Amino acid sequence: MNKTTLMTMLGSVLAIVLLVIVLHPFLWILLSSFKSEQALIKFPPTFFADSYSFAQFATVWERIPLLDFLKNTVIFSVGVMVVSVFFDSLAGYAFARIKFKGRKLLYTFVLILMMIPFQVMMIPLFVQIYKMGMLDTYWGLILPRAASPFGIYLMRSFFVSLPKDLEESGRVDGLNEFRIYWNIMLPLCKSAMVTLGIFLLMNNWNDLIYPLMLTSSTEMRTLSAGLAMFVGGRTIEYGATLAAATISLVPLVAVYAMAQRYFVQGIATSGLK
Amino acid sequence: MYSQRKEKKGRAFLALVMAVLLVALTACGGGNAANSGNGETGGKVTLSFWNGFTGADGELLKTIVDEYNEANKDKVEIKMDVMPWAQLNQKLPPAISTDTAPSFAAVIGGAAAPFIQNGTFQDLSGFFEATGASRDAYVNGALELGAKDGSPYLLPMQMNGLYLYWNKQLFKDAGLDPDKAPATLEELAEYAVKLTDPSKNRYGIGFPSSGAPAYYASFIIGNGGSVVDEAGKKSALNSQQNIDTFKWLQDLVVDKKVSPVGAASADLEKMMQSGQMAMYINGPWMVPSLKSGSIDFGIALPPKGSDTQFTELGGIGFAVPKGTPDVEKAAVYDFINYWNSPEIAKRWSLSNGFPPYLKAVARDPEISADPVVSAMADMGDAAAPFLQGLLTADRINNEVLLLLIEAVENGSDVEQAVKSASEAIDELLASEQ
């Protein structure tokens, strides 16, 4: 056996091991949300159970207004995604392709904001949203996230890597700067936008503290707050927790599956300067 | 130029989606102005009510509130917002300071001290005059849940002690009398050793190191020790009694291995539910899970220590934040009065297995007929609040005492661990001044 085939085999083994490590827990959580509480906590634990049912999903359904939560989550996370992708790509484009006074300073400012953990500014933000009268509204949830430093960083890295002179052809055609951005640049960074979009979508979809702080009624809560209802009590209902986790996972995995072609391409490009 | 046309279409679509979304958002946003839930409209009062009943008990609470809303359709509507207790504790202070707090909230007794001390909860003494309710209707201690200078700042919603639960089948298997709980801590230790069977991965008892404030109060106070001095100004933890208690605990966990190490209370509860553990001390909220696990269990007060028998008396009370106007406060009083009517209190007590705190309910034949609730109801003098009124009670419980337990369970030197825990308590108490 020569060295190259040995390497290939080693690679395949490694890939299979990684695949099992990554996928096995997902299969487990999916299967387990159909198990009974008794089957989940029995000793010794087993991968399969004797019987499966929808009982845990029924509990989740009864306990939380699932459809309301889903609606809120979609409005909040899709709203943030759409607005932020637009704003971030505009800013990223300007930072990458146009020379202007204060560019370096403003860009450093953006980078520094990327380094702030949310917990650091949670309370001031809460007070501020209150003062603006936006507590417990969709605007109050979406506006503070309408631009993301990470998104600007990502979009800028992308625009920088595009060939020079692209703008020139546009200018020769007499397009203004917005037209150059909209007609020439945007079509080229579709995959970066999808990447950023899904990144923002999942971050906000999964976020717990932020939407919980800025809403004060059950009608405005998101799915992740629903998930917290099953773990935050004095007793944990494992079965219902897993069912709730599955429910919050499924839409994201579905979106991911649909977008993954762009997605995997898109993220990739962000690494290139 | 096919591809370019496709791009254009894509962008047109994107623009459309954005436009629709923005319009939808504006429409939704408008109808949801902050705090529109609170206040008075056309003689009808809308009350917002925060609580942490996220579990099965939340369903009954919702039913009761719905019934109340239905009965008072023209006057009051209560809107509940349910979130985990941890989030409630976190949201309430900034909400109060921005005047966006609910009309009233359910608050765990142990977490109420800071609110009461800095005046962000209202004095509820007026309740009795306003509703004609009598202080004498409550059992001893119920009105002291959140009392300061004789005035109640919390009105009881549910009370509880901590109890020893045991698995009767496992007792039988180990040759112990299944109907007899260990009466003393010595017996508890003896039983725990007998009930432990590593070959079946079975533990005699559980000693949690998180999620169980006041679990160890029964041992500490039972053996004649205490955590803070009478005035609540200095730590009293570093005493010989306490060192002996923790050495006893270390011997049980480290040498005799009767309990899993480092487990959270919820984990240990699950082990009781699956029959992997024979004894555990916990509040009434454990009853539904034992029943759902079809465990044949007994319930009793925690065993007597070398000095006395002690169980923590805790509870959840209704609180009214300072920003709630009098009109709403009056409506809240009416609801609390409804909640504390014998009929509702009995229903809550029986269905959730919590001990009654109204004398009328405690005497009720249905309560005495319920073996679990009646066992809990009879707490005698053993039940008292633990670390009450201390601003940092939560911290002392969760960050000092349970950390001490972790150290003890992991085999640290007990005298040293108790000494540094005691210093940590002094530090916390000093920060209160």
Place this chain on the structure above:
Amino acid sequence: MKSSSKVSSFLNKPERAAYLFIAPAILVLLIFMFIPLVSTIAVSTLRMDVFMQSATFIGLDHFIRMMGDGKFWNAFGNTAYFTAFEVPLQIAVSLLAAVYVSRNTRLRKFVRSALFLPFVCSLTAIGIMWSFLLDPQIGLYTEYLTRLGLPRLAFLRDPQLAMPAVILMTVWRNFGYTMVILVAAVQTIPASYYEAAQLDGAGKFRQFANVTIPSIVPALGFSVITATIMALQVFDQIFVTTQGGPLGKTETLVTYIYKSGFQTAPYDLGYASAISVMTLIFIMIVSLTMNRYFQSKESTDAR
């Protein structure tokens, strides 16, 4: 039409257009991130709790107190520990995986997207899942390991094992993200580079070290820096699984901020803000140093 042509001519000046382009994003960041940040810095010099009823200016007292606070240094050390192991491990695993999946066969494309899956899920859900699977009694993986002959380990409850377990959990979730970035970079390396190396007699390993790695330095830099920033802010997965325990071994800066300011009395907002400011300074120093390092590396390698 007149106004539109005015807009048009305004937009024809690239510099002015640039300000217009960045305006919405900068405005949002200014209002909703920068102002709260400034407030946090201001509050860090005040004695104030979450109730915000009174505030006393105390200058740098909180920072002086922090220097003598064992819990702060413990959290600092744990954060450094987490970052020092999590980031290299994440990069190493993703690099290995990237080398394998970078060729575009159908199977490898499938593997690539499957390995990305954990990154889609919330840290809360993942934390719940792993604390379940690693439970010493009812955890499936604990059971598997005991069948392999290991003792029954309590990963998340053991002071020595808890942090490694949290690190592995985080690597499990995040490596797919880094992998995908690296794949793209690997794919842009011209085949001629490898051919040249082969002619020089370099084996697979030497090719990897001398061709692959230097060619993907920009992508590696991006990955290392974003992974480091994420690691220094670690919170969610710890809060769901260990809450900083056992024995404070998984307490990190952000969990400590959370506990001192927002969780229980005395709700010390001032002190929590001071720790926040320190944390931010720390993250800035680390990531800006890294940024400088990778940029210098890029320019020397380019030559």
